[in-house]
Amino acid sequence: MEIVEVGPRDGLQNEKNVLPASVKIAYVERAVAAGLRRIEVAAFARPDRVPQMADAEEVLRGVPRDTGVRYAALVLNGRGLDRALALGESRPDEINYVVVATDEFSRRNQGMSTAGSLAAFRSVACRARDAGFFVTLTVAAAFGCPFTGVVSASRVRDIVAEAGPLDEICLADTIGVGVPVQVTELAAAVRSVEPAAPLRAHFHNTRNTGYANAVAAVGAGFVALDASLGGIGGCPFAPAATGNIATEDLAYLLNRSALETGVDVTVAAATGTWIGERLGLAAVPAQLGRAGDFLAASGTAS
Template sequence: MEIVEVGPRDGLQNEKRVLPTRTKVEYARRAVAAGLRRLEVAAFARPDRMPQLADAEDVLRGVPRGAGVRYIALVLNGRGLDRILALDPGHRPDEINFVVVATDEFARRNQGMTTMASLDGFRSVAGRARAAGLGVTLTVAAAFGCPFTGEVRPDRVREIVADAGAMDELCLADTIGVGVPAQVGELAAAVREVVDVPLRAHFHNTRNTGYANAIAAATLGFVALDASLGGIGGCPFAPAATGNIATEDLAYLLNRSGLATGVAVPHAAATGAWIGAELGLDTLPAQLGRAGDFPG
């Protein structure tokens, strides 16, 4: 089971402290050393909206390459893709992740446009990115619920995905951590009616259901799960959204369930503790840093 490490992007974007580029590069290096092989490390967004990630190009120039590692960058529009394509090919990400928010109200607050307008942007960017040899993931954010309008129906998510066009992977995101395992199954069934691509999931543990949702997704055939070392992060545009499920805790759960991740849990926990200290956090959501691996 593949864990996608999103701490260097989704984790850092919600933290108050802005880390220097060298620390972000070291974060990626330590994550790779812990066994992670797919990492979302940059966001090509407006620096005034995401000052924590304003050095996207420099991070991508510095992260370690090779050893089967693939890097992902968040892209929100054509300008972001232009910045990627301006990089030397050896410094580009291997994939882009484009986010479309499931509800118009959240989409307006997050991206300044409606869901369908954002979807138009995805189709344009996805075509150009694939032509340039980049993998393309569409993430449907707030797929499990919206902080402003409430419940999101599975057929709403299905309609978005049906209109999206070509992609290499679809990620269903519980951006505010309201989902439960039954919804994972309902959404998976809904989107599989209209697309035949690998499914990935992104869970937050706001209401302590993130790990239950993750194991549900694993049993339903999702091929990848997002997590962040230490459980850092959240969504700066969603009220009260807490951190992602923690990489070290998720790796422990999956490894012990017979779903090998390739992640060395003690090394991952140590990296989670390290990034927490770099951010000046007194406590972390992750449990493995305190409880330890088993058997020890």
């Protein structure tokens, strides 16, 4: 099972404490050392809107290459794609674009309707694919909207049907309201219109359903799961939300379920604690750094 490390982007994005690029690069280096091989490291957003991502270019120039790691960056529009392309050899391997599932949330977040955002995506995606990027479309708020409530599976299906060609579909529970049965329903709905595209899921643990949803996603055939070291990250539209599901806790669960992730949970947990300290957090949402890896602690081999 593939874990996509999103801490350097989604984890940090809404943290008020803006970290220097050197710390972000060290965070990525530690993620690589923990065994992560796919990392979302930056967003090409307006620096005045997302100050934490203002140094996207510097981060992408500084992360380790030739390690077999694929780097992803969030792109909001054509200008963001221009910035990614301008990086030349330091450009990301993957482009991720977000469409918000409801018009109300989409307007507040992106200043346009879902349909408008989808139209923009098709244009960006076409250029990105021509330029050789792997292109992911994330459907945000696919499990529920903070303004309009439950999102139907048919709504998500229709969005995906309108997306045009893409390399991967990511269904995101942006505000952490989803439950496992929705994971299964949404997977079936998306597959009814896009049977071939690999599915990736993005869960927040806001109401303690994130890890149960991750297990449901494995069962529903998703091949990749987003997570952040330390479980950092929040959503400005869900102020009390805790962060993404934590990479170390997810890896503990999957590794012990015969779904090897390649992630060393001990190194990952230490990195989760480390990034929490860099951010000045009293504690990170991840539990493994406090509880310890059961097998390592008990000295049992299997």
